[in-house]
Amino acid sequence: MNLIIHDLNEKEWAKIASDYEGWKVISDKGDISPCAGCFGCWLKTPGQCVIKDGYDKMGQLIHSADEVVVISRYTYGGFSSFVKNVLDRSIGYILPFFRLVKGEMHHQPRFHEKKPFRFIFRGENLTEEDKEKAKKYVKAVCINFNGRIKDIQFWETEAETGEAAEVSKEQEVKTETLFLNCSLRGDESRSRKFLDIIADNTEGEKLQLNVTPYLKKMDELRDEVFSAKKVVLGMPLYVDGIPSTALKLMELLEKECAAGSAVSRDKKIYVVANMGFFESEQIGNLLSMVKTWCEKCGFTYCGGIAIGAGGMMGNVIKYGHHGPGKFVYEELLRAAEAINASGVIGDIYTKSYKFPRIGYIMYGNKGFLMKAKENGLRKRDLYKKTC
Numbered sequence: 001m002n003l004i005i006h007d008l009n010e011k012e013w014a015k016i017a018s019d020y021e022g023w024k025v026i027s028d029k030g031d032i033s034p035c036a037g038c039f040g041c042w043l044k045t046p047g048q049c050v051i052k053d054g055y056d057k058m059g060q061l062i063h064s065a066d067e068v069v070v071i072s073r074y075t076y077g078g079f080s081s082f083v084k085n086v087l088d089r090s091i092g093y094i095l096p097f098f099r100l101v102k103g104e105m106h107h108q109p110r111f112h113e114k115k116p117f118r119f120i121f122r123g124e125n126l127t128e129e130d131k132e133k134a135k136k137y138v139k140a141v142c143i144n145f146n147g148r149i150k151d152i153q154f155w156e157t158e159a160e161t162g163e164a165a166e167v168s169k170e171q172e173v174k175t176e177t178l179f180l181n182c183s184l185r186g187d188e189s190r191s192r193k194f195l196d197i198i199a200d201n202t203e204g205e206k207l208q209l210n211v212t213p214y215l216k217k218m219d220e221l222r223d224e225v226f227s228a229k230k231v232v233l234g235m236p237l238y239v240d241g242i243p244s245t246a247l248k249l250m251e252l253l254e255k256e257c258a259a260g261s262a263v264s265r266d267k268k269i270y271v272v273a274n275m276g277f278f279e280s281e282q283i284g285n286l287l288s289m290v291k292t293w294c295e296k297c298g299f300t301y302c303g304g305i306a307i308g309a310g311g312m313m314g315n316v317i318k319y320g321h322h323g324p325g326k327f328v329y330e331e332l333l334r335a336a337e338a339i340n341a342s343g344v345i346g347d348i349y350t351k352s353y354k355f356p357r358i359g360y361i362m363y364g365n366k367g368f369l370m371k372a373k374e375n376g377l378r379k380r381d382l383y384k385k386t387c
């Protein structure tokens, strides 16, 4: 069995479908739910997503495939929101437990194979720089998924023409600063905690929103973004990039800007991104994607704070200047100062304060086992291969 994941529309797919006869095809039927970030695929129903919408067995599908082909619209250096959604829903393919690969933290494989992946990016006038970004990105994805890149291709496509959608709300600026939490874990998320520290130290009128209540009314969220002067995006790193829900919103905003809608481009964008692994540098692809998106929309990218060891930092950040979160806390305060001055923070890769990576790996791996036990599972259940 071979597997193809693509975001082509019916007409585009019809042109190449005969090349993939007999393949398992995953395409956008508009019925995929976003990853809820619950880790159920690791710690409740190992290898399987808890959302039963037909995309819950992606890990098993990837495992069963002799090769995986991914065709995606080139989106800010990575995948489109649909393809990204499928990959976000596929992390059951790997195990929760941490290991080191070439000096970086990654996950242990569930299956002992190096899955061959072929990537095809479709885009208009892709430059060498664009291509390099995508190559760097899929390399990171393959390390994470214990895969191997068999091929990367770039297909030139025609420009997608869209009409300006109805931006329903008035376009004058309503909010000084919008703090938008793009983690579907909402108030429970680490993203929320980091955003709150910045918000608590920011002056002027502010609006703090979680993306979750807007999943079925993204247009409203788009309008909230358009009507803010400064936007601070809080998000987790998912599969080395932007979580699919945030990407969907970004695509929507870009579409509106590209269609020449009369919305204000005078907007400053800040990001605070956190991740499970220790080395915050792994957030580099995500920050680059947000920057590229800003360029596409005509917004001003003002930089991002990258936070490694998110699982721990989210718990210790409440100790402020004390404890392993000291440096992160200080950068969040500095970001608030920059936002107050409508200034730039640049891209900042934070480190933990006096807390070694080995300690974090042990803390994380033990935490997974404890969570599994709470869910009535034994250690060996987590390694399940038939899902």
Ligand SMILES: Cc1cc2nc3c(=O)[nH]c(=O)nc-3n(C[C@H](O)[C@H](O)[C@H](O)COP(=O)(O)O)c2cc1C
Binding pocket: 035, 036, 037, 038, 039, 088, 089, 091, 144, 183, 184, 185, 188, 189, 190, 191, 192, 235, 236, 237, 238, 239, 240, 241, 274, 275, 276, 277, 278, 282, 310, 311
């Ligand atoms: C689908 C999915 C993919 C993830 N991919 C990565 C990754 O590529 N690298 C990483 O360090 N952490 C990854 N994580 C871990 C999250 O970034 C981490 O748990 C983060 O602290 C969650 O933040 P939040 O509480 O704000 O949602 C992933 C988590 C999920 C659910």
